[in-house]
Amino acid sequence: MSWLHTWAGLILGWLLFAIFLTGTLSFFKNEFNLWMRPEMHGLQPVEAAAPQVAQTAQRALDALVRKVPNVTQWIMHLPDDRDPAVNILWRDTGNGRFETLRMHPQTGEAIDT
Known part of the structure; x- marks a missing residue:
């Protein structure tokens, strides 16, 4: 059962990492949109x-x-x-x-x- 606990923890940990990372990045959505539009930089x-x-x-x-x-x-x-x-x-x-x-x-x- 230790292999199941290890792999379940790793998969769940990486999944939570991806969720928290994308949630943090979505907070800066307006800044990313402005960065991707060079016509708005000036x-x-x-x-x-x-x-x-x-x-x-x-x-x-x-x-x-x-x-x-x-x-x-x-x-x-x-x-x-x-x-x-x-x-x-x-x-x-x-x-x-x-x-x-x-x-x-x-x-x-x-x-x-």
Whole structure:
């Protein structure tokens, strides 16, 4: 029975190691995504000053209206320390699927991902 105890402990130990390692890595998902997107490396997050945040939000809303003129519901994520781009999510009225627009916070240009 000692061989069974040894092998069961080794297999369970490696399984738990893999689970804990991938769980730890998933905490840094945003940083890994930013690292894997070279087009986003030069972006700086917008400071928390109210006029800059308002201008960034207005630019994002204008870009959304240009892309989808009759959208009625959307979700906007403004830039922060973990993601320096503006993310807008809306539901397409034709097929009901969610669409995403990522854009540069200072220029309002769409970022292709």
